[in-house]
Amino acid sequence: MEISFYTCPGCGAGQTFEPAGKAMVCGSCGATNPIEIAVDSGIRKLPLRENMEQFGEMITEGAATEDVRTTTCPGCGAEISIEANTSSGECSFCGGTVTTDVAPHPSLLPHYVTPFAVANQQALDAFRKWLSTRKFAPNKLKQYARQEDALRGVYYPCWSFDADTSTNYTGRRGINRTERYTTKDSQGKTVTRTRTRTDWYPASGRVT
Template identity: 25%
Template sequence: MDLMDYKCPNCGGAVRFDPGKQDLVCPYCDTVLSVESLKSMDEQLQHAPEEKEASVGLDYEGKEWQEGEQQGMMVYTCNSCSGEIVGDETLGATSCPFCGNAVVMTATFSGTLRPDMVIPFKRDKKEALAALQRHYVGKKLLPRVFKDRNHLDEVKGVYVPFWLFDVEAYAEIDYRATNVRVWSDSDYNYTETSVYKAFRAGTIGYQRVPVDGSKVIDDTLMESIEPFHFTEAVDFQTAYLAGYFANKYDVEAKQSVSRANDRIKNSTESAFAQTVTGYDTVDAIKTSIQLQSGGICYALLPVWLLSTSWNGGKYTFAMNGQTGKFVGDLPLDKAAYKSWFLKIFGITAAALLLASQIIVTFL
């Protein structure tokens, strides 16, 4: 399999994409390389003669893979240390588990599988860790031991495959709107309700509505770190993947489109309802929304994924690698929950009881 690692032209060390500089940086000699300059290096590396590896003459006759065991599995050889990197067929970029060299599986993103765009990381690992610490702050019912960083299992920057849908929505919606007037005389209260029928028809265009294209990553987690700003998206270059993990999509666009359509319909209804003004109440009674595809893009979007384990449970956090928005459900300290409930209840009830009895006494 084709495997590409980006090496420093000065010292030969593996370079990585630096979110702060938005360039590739050698961590050993601090050489900075622009992404553009590496485009040409990509081509040179593609045509460079293969280095013959020295054979130590020791042959290990291992067991053969059983039938079906290798299905979906891919084995890569690290260009730096010759270590074998095992991954699935969606793996597009990773680090060598033996030497830490950042490697990109170019074949994963070649041909029709090449992403249309990528939003490069703008937030680095330190920011992700800092965001995790901030995520704990002010949460009274979070178990104290959970805040201990020793429980952090993994932090990795991942380019998550997304399908981006451009859609034109044509809507025809009937609304029932009312205006209410109230007044009174000495004997009765009156409520006058004026009922109106409002009809709205028109179009709304949506651009690049993202839907997660990876099975292994939770869709809800990805929707929680939205939005992504596609004005900062650039044409895909494998160099952007250096130092990060990446996967190609394993959910087809036609499977993802229904999720985008649901969101678009909701927003269309809401947007049209806002044009029905001058009424006290507005309710949609008949809605017809037709969607027309304006194109689909395949993009890799930057996400920091952090995994922790605590008390036998796994907790995954995600940070938008572009905006820094951080999400992740936290465990509940049930003892603290009960304790706080009883404390607040006891103090409040006692204070109110005392105050109310004093007030009653002096009434």
């Protein structure tokens, strides 16, 4: 797996992705550096069994992995990851401070990343606009929304699986039919009405 690190070519500092300009922005000197985003990345499908063995070797050898601390936020119960060289961090879900002494463990780096489509300020403006229409929104939420760092992007992991299976099934299949019948109405007159009946039959087969 090829891993790319985007440091600023001007000062060497770290950069963050800016969705609006499809570019990396240096957090130190403010330089904007465009990057090439693949429209069709040609994502490869990997055989599960073979690659589970490969992943185990990667973790053992430390290849394509990073050490993280995984813990649970005491405020909201979310599971969060903290960099291995720190013992505290901020919960991405509720904003609470989380400290942990859990030992770091290796975590596989993702093969692909889908970049954000909305800039952080755009998302914050939309959130504040929506919140202004909520008369009974909690005051603490309104106060929190005034902060410039009220929203932050979070990457969610996603796994895609395809399966080739054959399944035998047995059961019953119901077929509806409409029948006419006669009865007495509330005035004692004979009337003809319809109703739905379901006839059940044994069913079995194989799905591949």
